[in-house]
Structures are given as structure tokens and as C-alpha cells.
Amino acid sequence: MTADPSPPAMRSASTGTIIHGVSVGEVLGVSTLAGARLIGGRSGLGRIVQRLNVMEVPDILAWVKPHELLLTTGYPLRNTPQSLGRLVADLDERGLAALGIKLGRYVDELPAEMVEQADRLGFPLILLPNDVGFDDILNQVLTDILNRQAALLARTEEAHRALVQIVLAGGGLREIVAEVAGLLGLAVAVVDPTGQVLESSGDPARLRAAPAASGGDYTVVPVVAGGHHHGRIVAHSPAGAIRDGDIGILERAATVAALVVTRQEAVTAVESKYRADFLRDVLTGRGGPRVVARARAFGWDLERPVGVLVAEIDPECDIPPDRLLTAWTTALRRHDPRGAVAGFSHEVVAVAGADVDPARLAKDAVAAFADCRPATFSTGMSRIAPGADALPDAYGQALKAARVGRQLHGSGALAHFDQLGVYRLLSLVNDTAELHAFVKETLGHLASDDDAENADLRRTLQVLLETNLNVAETARRLHFHYNTLRYRIGKLERLLGNFTEDPHLRLNLTLALHVLRMRGI
Numbered sequence: 001m002t003a004d005p006s007p008p009a010m011r012s013a014s015t016g017t018i019i020h021g022v023s024v025g026e027v028l029g030v031s032t033l034a035g036a037r038l039i040g041g042r043s044g045l046g047r048i049v050q051r052l053n054v055m056e057v058p059d060i061l062a063w064v065k066p067h068e069l070l071l072t073t074g075y076p077l078r079n080t081p082q083s084l085g086r087l088v089a090d091l092d093e094r095g096l097a098a099l100g101i102k103l104g105r106y107v108d109e110l111p112a113e114m115v116e117q118a119d120r121l122g123f124p125l126i127l128l129p130n131d132v133g134f135d136d137i138l139n140q141v142l143t144d145i146l147n148r149q150a151a152l153l154a155r156t157e158e159a160h161r162a163l164v165q166i167v168l169a170g171g172g173l174r175e176i177v178a179e180v181a182g183l184l185g186l187a188v189a190v191v192d193p194t195g196q197v198l199e200s201s202g203d204p205a206r207l208r209a210a211p212a213a214s215g216g217d218y219t220v221v222p223v224v225a226g227g228h229h230h231g232r233i234v235a236h237s238p239a240g241a242i243r244d245g246d247i248g249i250l251e252r253a254a255t256v257a258a259l260v261v262t263r264q265e266a267v268t269a270v271e272s273k274y275r276a277d278f279l280r281d282v283l284t285g286r287g288g289p290r291v292v293a294r295a296r297a298f299g300w301d302l303e304r305p306v307g308v309l310v311a312e313i314d315p316e317c318d319i320p321p322d323r324l325l326t327a328w329t330t331a332l333r334r335h336d337p338r339g340a341v342a343g344f345s346h347e348v349v350a351v352a353g354a355d356v357d358p359a360r361l362a363k364d365a366v367a368a369f370a371d372c373r374p375a376t377f378s379t380g381m382s383r384i385a386p387g388a389d390a391l392p393d394a395y396g397q398a399l400k401a402a403r404v405g406r407q408l409h410g411s412g413a414l415a416h417f418d419q420l421g422v423y424r425l426l427s428l429v430n431d432t433a434e435l436h437a438f439v440k441e442t443l444g445h446l447a448s449d450d451d452a453e454n455a456d457l458r459r460t461l462q463v464l465l466e467t468n469l470n471v472a473e474t475a476r477r478l479h480f481h482y483n484t485l486r487y488r489i490g491k492l493e494r495l496l497g498n499f500t501e502d503p504h505l506r507l508n509l510t511l512a513l514h515v516l517r518m519r520g521i
């Protein structure tokens with residue numbers, strides 16, 4: 001006969017932990033088992049009993065269930081005393097909580113091997129008193145399990161209602177954490193996916209150092225909504241392991257926290273779009289007459305001298321732009337709380353006070369972006385703008401610095417508009433067709449990449465111009481023989497003219513090569 005009071009397994013939205021049952025040690029405390037003796041597996045007294053079963057058939061393995069207290073007599077054991085040690089291992093593998101046996105009529109005592117195996121596995125072996133019926137044990141233990149289940153469910157539901165009421169009243173993670181910590185008497189924190197503590201009640205350092213999964217005196221419950229992980233709830237109990245009932249409440253708290261996080265993300269997304277649209281209007285000169293006042297509503301100060309920084313995700317990196325925005329928002333808050341920051345389609349724009357070191361700000365943003373490596377972004381910095389009216393020009397400068405810097409120095413470049421040299425002047429020429437015509441007229445066939453030799457000759461010409469026509473130094477840099485370089489110089493002069501004698505031609509050639517390096521800008 002099997003008696004199972006359990007309803008279908010109850011699974012919370014977070015972890016699916018079943019929260020009802022009593023331990024084997026608590027089962028031994030009921031009055032009907034006052035005369036029972038634990039003869040093996042004492043270390044397993046903490047195993048949870050969720051159902052009871054009575055069987056007196058020869059093959060009991062086929063019928064046992066996890067978290068079960070199995071009650072039997074010596075009848076199923078009488079013919080196989082030599083295999084009783086193996087029987088304990090098989091029952092343990094099936095997740096049985098404990099085995100209670102009445103001895104006497106069929107088996108007088110259990111073999112030592114069986115008891116030793118139970119001790120090794122921490123599998124409780126209980127000798128039941130012969131003067132107590134199985135039905136008495138069933139009734140009392142099942143009543144305890146049901147009462148425990150009802151009490152845990154009532155406590156969990158009460159906590160859930162309190163947490164939901166906090167959210168309905170406009171509360172957030174801080175109020176949820178305080179409620180759970182007060183209810184359970186634990187140190188509790190909500191941690192974001194990167195491990196940063198968002199809200200806590202207790203020692204933040206200890207909670208920040210919590211393991212990623214439950215263990216010891218820490219319990220960790222994921223905060224999940226819509227299949228996305230938004231962080232986790234961490235609870236710490238200096239007194240030891242956290243009770244199962246408390247875990248159930250933590251799981252309900254994680255569900256409510258997920259609602260708060262998704263609500264905040266929705267609000268943030270709307271605000272972020274509004275901020276981005278407004279800042280885009282300011283940077284393109286369409287902000288209107290009340291730019292400063294509207295910016296102040298966002299906490300931005302645009303009445304002072306400011307600089308503009310543009311961070312563009314490098315083309316080879318396929319990552320969500322919001323990760324870049326988060327990195328820059330974190331860095332800007334540290335350097336200039338009154339600064340403005342917003343994300344556009346493939347770039348983030350920050351407006352910071354003139355007293356902020358733009359290079360340090362950019363490096364801090366790179367550090368905050370470290371979890372996205374090897375993904376990179378290139379950053380351009382403008383001149384200082386005296387006020388909001390000058391921001392469109394500053395934005396253009398920063399954008400050009402970012403793109404020219406990437407072309408010159410590769411992905412992840414950091415460039416200031418004033419440090420671009422001749423490239424700064426070239427970037428100000430809006431007629432790119434005229435630039436390309438100049439390159440074609442100056443370099444002729446060498447402007448094309450149709451022939452691999454063209455790129456090779458352009459490289460030779462570039463090094464010659466960089467070394468001020470020092471043939472020996474050019475040959476050393478290019479690893480050419482002196483005579484080979486002389487031959488190449490002659491070929492270049494036949495194609496381009498007598499540049500070794502004409503300084504004006506050398507200037508034109510230098511500018512044309514610079515324009516080629518800026519191709520695509």
C-alpha cells in the first residue's frame with residue numbers, strides 16, 4: 001500500500017524547488033516512533049520525507065519513489081541476506097529517504113554489512129517497534145507532512161501577497177529586499193548579471209562575495225523573466241543553512257523582483273529613447289529655443305563649456321549598442337553627474353564638462369566595456385564648446401575624430417579632433433568627389449588597387465616621403481637592396497614626375513596618400 005499526500009509537484013517561476021516535507025530526524029520525533037531505533041546512516045537524518053510507503057513484497061525496488069520513507073518487515077528480506085548491502089545502495093540510488101523495518105518473525109537481525117553500507121551512504125536504517133501498527137505511523141507522519149506543507153504554503157503565500165502589495169504601491173527592489181530580510185532574518189541582496197549589488201540589507205561586501213550558486217550558508221535564486229536572466233537574489237545566514245520554507249519565500253521574491261526589473265527596463269527604454277531623440281536634436285541644431293531648460297529636466301547642464309565624445313562600435317564587432325551605452329553611462333556618472341549621454345543606432349554620444357579629462361573618461365568606459373571583449377569601439381573627442389549653440393559643430397568634430405582615428409590607428413582608437421593634423425583639414429572638405437579627383441590626378445594609375453604592384457609602389461613612395469627621400473633609411477625600412485630601391489624610384493618618377501626635385505609635387509603626393517588612407521570616411 002502506498003500513501004502519498006503530495007499534490008502535483010509545485011514549481012515556482014524561478015527554480016522549481018519543492019518546498020514541503022519533513023526531515024527523517026523530525027519523523028523520528030513523532031510519538032508513534034518513540035520506541036524506534038536508528039541503527040545506521042545517522043548522517044542522513046536531514047533527508048526530506050515527502051511520502052510514505054508500506055510494502056511486503058519480494059521485489060520492492062520496482063515500487064519505491066524519491067523522498068519516500070519505506071516501511072516493511074523482514075519478509076522481503078528473508079531469502080537474500082547476502083545481498084542486503086547491495087539493497088541499501090539500490091534504495092539510495094533511487095532517492096529513498098529512509099528504510100524502516102520491523103524484525104522478528106522473518107529476520108531476527110540485519111547483517112553488519114547492511115548497516116555499514118547505510119553508514120557509508122548516510123542512508124537512515126530504522127528499527128521500528130513491533131507494538132506499533134504501520135497505520136498509526138502512516139497517520140501521524142502524513143499528518144505532520146500535510147501540516148508542514150500547509151504551514152509553509154500559508155507563510156509563502158502571505159509573503160507573496162506582501163511583496164506584490166509593495167510593487168502595487170510603487171515600491172522597488174529596495175523595499176522588496178528590506179521586506180524579505182525582515183521576514184526571514186537574513187542578509188539579502190539583489191545582484192545584477194555582472195555581479196554588482198543593486199540593493200542590499202546586510203553586509204554588502206559579504207553578499208557581493210557570494211558564490212554564483214547556492215552553497216554553505218549562502219542561497220542564490222535567479223531572477224528570471226521572459227526567459228532572460230536579470231540577476232539573482234542572494235541570501236546569507238550566519239547561523240548556517242537556510243530553511244526550505246525560507247527558500248520558497250526567496251523564490252517568490254525573485255519572481256516579484258523580475259516584475260520590478262522588467263517594469264523598470266520598460267520605463268528606462270522609453271526614457272532612453274526620449275533622451276536620445278532630444279540629444280540628437282540638440283546635436284543637429286534642432287533643439288529649439290528652450291534647449292538648456294529642457295536639458296536641465298534630464299539633469300544635464302549645457303550652460304557651461306562642454307566637450308563632446310562620440311564612441312562608435314567598430315564595424316567587425318556585432319554586439320548590442322545598449323551594452324556600449326551602459327558602459328558610457330557608468331563612466332560618465334563617475335566623472336560628471338551633470339553630463340549628458342545617449343545612445344544612437346551604432347554610436348554613443350557623451351557631453352561632459354570642460355574640466356573632465358576626456359581621455360580618462362574614455363578609458364573608464366573601455367574598462368566598463370571589458371566584459372564585451374574582444375569587441376571594441378573607437379572614440380573621437382571634440383574641441384570645447386562654449387555652450388549649447390556650439391554643440392552641433394562639436395558633435396561633427398568628435399564624429400570625424402572617431403572615424404579618422406579608426407582609419408589611421410585601427411579598431412579601438414582614441415583620437416582628439418585637434419590632434420588629427422592634416423587629416424583634420426582633409427576631413428573638413430565636404431566634397432569627397434573633389435578629393436577623389438585630386439587623388440586620381442596626382443597618383444594616376446597608382447590610385448587604383450586593380451594591380452597588386454600599385455599598393456607596393458605606393459608603400460615605397462610613402463616611406464620615401466616620410467624619410468625626406470633618404471634612400472638608405474628607406475631601403476632599411478623596406479628591407480630592399482639599395483639598387484632595388486633606386487630602380488623603384490626611377491619607375492615612380494616615370495609614373496608620377498620628378499618628385500625627387502620638385503617639393504610642390506612631393507606635397508601633392510603626400511596629401512594624395514593621406515586622402516587614400518582616409519578612404520571610406
